[in-house]
Amino acid sequence: MSSSGGDRGGPSGDGHEELHAQPLRPLPVRFISPAALNLSRVYEQNRQRIQKKDGPKVPDPTTPQTKGKPRLLLMGQRRSGKSSISSVVFHKLPASETLFLESTARIQKDSLNSFMEFQVWDFPGQIDIFENPAYSFDMDAIFGEIGALIWVIDAQDDYLEAVARLNVTILHVQRSYPHINIEVFIHKVDGLSDDYKLDIQRDVTIRIQDELSDQGIENAPVNFHLTSIYNHSIFEAFSKVIQKLIPRLGQLEAMLTNLCRTCRFEKAYLFDVNTKIYIATDSTPEDMASYEICSDYVDVIIDFTEVYGSWPRSQEWKARLEGEPWAQPLGEQVGCEWAESGVVLADAQRPIMLREVDKFLALVAIMKEGSYEKMPQINMNVDVVVKGLIEFFEITKPRGGGIAGQGGQDGGVVSPGVPPAL
Amino acid sequence: MSDLETTSGSGGPAGVTDGPIGGAPTTQTQLKKVKKQKVLLMGKSGSGKSSMRSIIFSNYLARDTRRLGATIDIDLSHVKFLGNLTLNLWDCGGQEAFMENYLSQQRAHVFSNVGVLIYVFDIESRDVERDLATYVNIISALVQYSRDAQVFVLIHKMDLIPPQMREDVFVQRVALVRKKTAEAVAIVRKASLSQPQQQTSLSPQQQQPGSTSPTTLPSDLEIDMQLFATSIWDQSLYKAWASIIHDLVPNLAVIETQLASLGVAIDADEILLFERTSFLVVSKWASREGETNPWGDRFERMSNILKSWKHTCSKFTGTPRNAEQFCEFQYKMGSTFAMFVTKFTTNTYILVCMPPGEARFNSAKLNVAAARPWFKYLDGPPAGVLGGGGGGGSVASVQNPYAVGSLVFSGGERGVGNPDS
Ligand SMILES: Nc1nc2c(ncn2[C@@H]2O[C@H](COP(=O)(O)OP(=O)(O)OP(=O)(O)O)[C@@H](O)[C@H]2O)c(=O)[nH]1
Numbered sequence: 087m088s089s090s091g092g093d094r095g096g097p098s099g100d101g102h103e104e105l106h107a108q109p110l111r112p113l114p115v116r117f118i119s120p121a122a123l124n125l126s127r128v129y130e131q132n133r134q135r136i137q138k139k140d141g142p143k144v145p146d147p148t149t150p151q152t153k154g155k156p157r158l159l160l161m162g163q164r165r166s167g168k169s170s171i172s173s174v175v176f177h178k179l180p181a182s183e184t185l186f187l188e189s190t191a192r193i194q195k196d197s198l199n200s201f202m203e204f205q206v207w208d209f210p211g212q213i214d215i216f217e218n219p220a221y222s223f224d225m226d227a228i229f230g231e232i233g234a235l236i237w238v239i240d241a242q243d244d245y246l247e248a249v250a251r252l253n254v255t256i257l258h259v260q261r262s263y264p265h266i267n268i269e270v271f272i273h274k275v276d277g278l279s280d281d282y283k284l285d286i287q288r289d290v291t292i293r294i295q296d297e298l299s300d301q302g303i304e305n306a307p308v309n310f311h312l313t314s315i316y317n318h319s320i321f322e323a324f325s326k327v328i329q330k331l332i333p334r335l336g337q338l339e340a341m342l343t344n345l346c347r348t349c350r351f352e353k354a355y356l357f358d359v360n361t362k363i364y365i366a367t368d369s370t371p372e373d374m375a376s377y378e379i380c381s382d383y384v385d386v387i388i389d390f391t392e393v394y395g396s397w398p399r400s401q402e403w404k405a406r407l408e409g410e411p412w413a414q415p416l417g418e419q420v421g422c423e424w425a426e427s428g429v430v431l432a433d434a435q436r437p438i439m440l441r442e443v444d445k446f447l448a449l450v451a452i453m454k455e456g457s458y459e460k461m462p463q464i465n466m467n468v469d470v471v472v473k474g475l476i477e478f479f480e481i482t483k484p485r486g487g488g489i490a491g492q493g494g495q496d497g498g499v500v501s502p503g504v505p506p507a508l
Numbered sequence: 509m510s511d512l513e514t515t516s517g518s519g520g521p522a523g524v525t526d527g528p529i530g531g532a533p534t535t536q537t538q539l540k541k542v543k544k545q546k547v548l549l550m551g552k553s554g555s556g557k558s559s560m561r562s563i564i565f566s567n568y569l570a571r572d573t574r575r576l577g578a579t580i581d582i583d584l585s586h587v588k589f590l591g592n593l594t595l596n597l598w599d600c601g602g603q604e605a606f607m608e609n610y611l612s613q614q615r616a617h618v619f620s621n622v623g624v625l626i627y628v629f630d631i632e633s634r635d636v637e638r639d640l641a642t643y644v645n646i647i648s649a650l651v652q653y654s655r656d657a658q659v660f661v662l663i664h665k666m667d668l669i670p671p672q673m674r675e676d677v678f679v680q681r682v683a684l685v686r687k688k689t690a691e692a693v694a695i696v697r698k699a700s701l702s703q704p705q706q707q708t709s710l711s712p713q714q715q716q717p718g719s720t721s722p723t724t725l726p727s728d729l730e731i732d733m734q735l736f737a738t739s740i741w742d743q744s745l746y747k748a749w750a751s752i753i754h755d756l757v758p759n760l761a762v763i764e765t766q767l768a769s770l771g772v773a774i775d776a777d778e779i780l781l782f783e784r785t786s787f788l789v790v791s792k793w794a795s796r797e798g799e800t801n802p803w804g805d806r807f808e809r810m811s812n813i814l815k816s817w818k819h820t821c822s823k824f825t826g827t828p829r830n831a832e833q834f835c836e837f838q839y840k841m842g843s844t845f846a847m848f849v850t851k852f853t854t855n856t857y858i859l860v861c862m863p864p865g866e867a868r869f870n871s872a873k874l875n876v877a878a879a880r881p882w883f884k885y886l887d888g889p890p891a892g893v894l895g896g897g898g899g900g901g902s903v904a905s906v907q908n909p910y911a912v913g914s915l916v917f918s919g920g921e922r923g924v925g926n927p928d929s
């Protein structure tokens with residue numbers, strides 16, 4: 087379930103070697119996770135393929151399906167971290183591996199199938215789309231869809247030019263495409279002190295608001311986020327950005343708030359499992375610590391699922407388990423056919439629970455101390471809410487979505503190569 | 509180094525190795541004995557020795573190691589592992605002056621009675637020739653004083669090499685190190701033939717029955733050596749260190765037998781036993797089906813995942829990282845599989861992966877709890893656990909107290925059967 091495409095490549099089985107660019111070796115030396123290896127290779131291959139396809143003459147293969155999908159546009163100076171952000175959040179590249187990313191030459195377009203289909207466009211920092219007649223970008227094609235413009239500023243670098251370019255960009259976009267949210271990521275704040283971070287944020291905010299009001303734009307809807315790929319902040323920022331694009335978000339939040347009340351949960355999140363973006367939470371105040379532990383919990387579950395749930399079991403295994411003394415199909419021996427999990431922290435016996443909602447979404451909730459014994463009742467309440475959530479997304483989803491082909495897993499049995507969300 | 513009982517400086521007598529390395533224990537006295545192992549951690553300054561030691565044994569995060577200063581002389585720590593194994597870890601500062609000192613004045617002190625040498629190469633080092641020359645000197649000294657020692661060579665900081673080049677870089681370095689190792693052995697052999705009188709500083713313990721005197725090295729002497737590519741930023745560190753400790757764990761054969769009978773009894777597909785602080789895999793068992801798992805790297809991967817989960821919990825609860833962080837983790841993936849990770853004995857956590865099914869799951873949890881006493885004395889402190897001398901029979905009889913016949917069936921209700929309540 088952790089892959090962002092079905093072709094992430096398998097585990098260390100030799101049958102998967104042909105996926106790699108390198109020749110077969112008589113004695114492969116496995117010193118880094120083959121998963122990580124495959125991931126980066128597959129990712130590189132995809133990138134190269136897309137770069138090729140993305141040439142000026144070739145029509146964009148994604149265009150026919152892009153209509154109506156929210157779009158996230160990553161823009162900013164060279165080396166500000168745009169490709170790193172998109173790789174870490176949407177392709178699970180380990181943050182430390184971003185050191186090896188090359189400068190982007192053409193717009194990289196990613197289509198993401200999740201609870202909602204959206205697109206991520208990673209722009210080359212070296213090209214200024216507003217001041218480059220040679221490229222003559224079709225602005226409508228870029229900004230025509232609803233979505234967000236994410237402007238990435240390297241906080242560890244001199245950012246005056248970045249801010250100036252951002253101002254120009256905002257002026258263009260605000261006038262013609264007011265439906266685009268403008269989100270500024272003050273990025274690479276790892277290693278900066280808290281005071282310094284806030285100083286930068288204040289400085290950037292003032293410089294932008296001043297310039298805009300000089301141009302006659304008051305209260306432009308510009309949002310600021312302090313981010314880094316080396317911690318959870320980048321995921322949290324994306325959560326905020328994406329939540330603004332979800333229709334009827336309030337309704338979702340109300341469902342979670344209700345759940346927290348009936349089950350006496352401290353905090354509940356609805357996660358997009360593949361990206362660890364939370365798309366809704368209950369109405370209690372934001373709490374970074376809660377988000378972090380829930381997000382790491384999702385990570386652990388992803389890994390467990392991949393290691394133990396992503397390969398088919400043999401017929402004999404199944405036959406034996408369904409024979410005496412159980413004498414029941416496995417599907418009837420289980421209490422539920424979805425994925426669910428619980429963990430109890432040693433400190434004050436506080437439980438956290440996770441429950442699969444659909445292929446893409448999971449509900450994660452931090453419970454009150456000592457409530458693990460009440461799990462059966464809690465599970466019943468959760469079942470009801472999950473049904474509600476599924477209905478909510480049935481309605482939201484466009485009819486005949488492109489993901490139908492993967493839907494036929496019976497009772498959670500995984501077909502190899504197509505890991506389900508959970 | 510909050511988890512370590514650390515004695516700083518190079519003072520103190522050299523560690524004493526009790527009995528041969530590895531091998532199944534046959535008597536109860538051996539089960540009870542605390543085994544001490546002298547482990548040398550060597551390599552150039554800045555290669556990452558103290559970093560890995562702090563991550564594996566002291567709950568440091570990888571990024572915390574940036575704050576470590578260079579080690580002055582030798583930092584000696586006694587790491588309790590599973591209660592009945594003590595690693596005398598000699599973290600030898602790698603600055604040149606120290607290295608020369610180890611090879612000259614402190615030679616006998618440092619290189620006698622060594623059970624394991626871990627030699628760390630920094631892959632980013634600019635002066636490979638010089639690194640290898642130092643390595644040859646160290647290996648020569650080791651062969652001279654502790655020629656039965658196991659050698660682990662870690663090619664470290666692999667994260668700094670672009671992913672697609674890692675395999676090639678590693679393969680090349682392995683060839684180089686093997687060649688140099690052979691050269692080192694040859695040097696010692698030649699020296700021992702020409703000046704047989706020089707080695708007088710050997711302690712008597714070193715000359716174990718059956719082994720020839722170090723002064724006349726056999727011509728087929730080979731060093732027991734393994735090489736790993738490692739980085740503190742991924743699971744590779746756990747793979748290397750699990751191999752290092754694997755052969756040192758006392759009573760391993762007994763633990764493995766018992767794990768196997770537990771696995772069969774509860775119908776598991778895989779069981780992993782982790783040491784509580786390091787989360788290194790101490791022992792593992794898989795059913796025939798479990799063995800078909802294509803993820804060959806899953807053991808170090810699970811170590812890495814669970815250890816960082818522990819750190820996450822510590823951050824959330826505000827309790828120290830070396831405190832117990834979670835007591836129970838269970839996951840049921842529909843009708844695909846079920847698993848749980850739970851506190852097992854004082855010094856271990858256990859991971860059980862099994863087929864789906866509520867009844868099967870609940871009884872497995874109860875039976876794992878029931879099996880605890882069985883493993884207790886294998887990793888517990890040596891004294892008092894067996895309650896005097898009367899326990900002989902219970903140790904020797906590797907019978908299965910939780911055979912299928914005695915499986916406890918708790919209802920098929922979905923929920924959380926808590927075996928402790
Ligand atoms: N310290 C730190 N470095 C980061 C962070 N995000 C990205 N980087 C580093 O910034 C460098 C440039 O990253 P890229 O993602 O290639 O930059 P880009 O914005 O895509 O650059 P162009 O494609 O040229 O426009 C890389 O070396 C990353 O490792 C961060 O959050 N913190």
Ligand SMILES: Nc1nc2c(ncn2[C@@H]2O[C@H](COP(=O)(O)OP(=O)(O)OP(=O)(O)O)[C@@H](O)[C@H]2O)c(=O)[nH]1
Binds near residue numbers: 560575579
């Ligand atoms: N990139 C990278 N850096 C590492 C790795 N391991 C350690 N380091 C860094 O290397 C530096 C030196 O590490 P130490 O562990 O103090 O080195 P040492 O071998 O103990 O050095 P001496 O005590 O002087 O012999 C630290 O800043 C670590 O963060 C690794 O796997 N990758």
Ligand SMILES: [Mg+2]
Binds near residue numbers: 168169170189190209
């Ligand atoms: Mg880029």
Ligand SMILES: [Mg+2]
Binds near residue numbers: 557578579
């Ligand atoms: Mg050191």
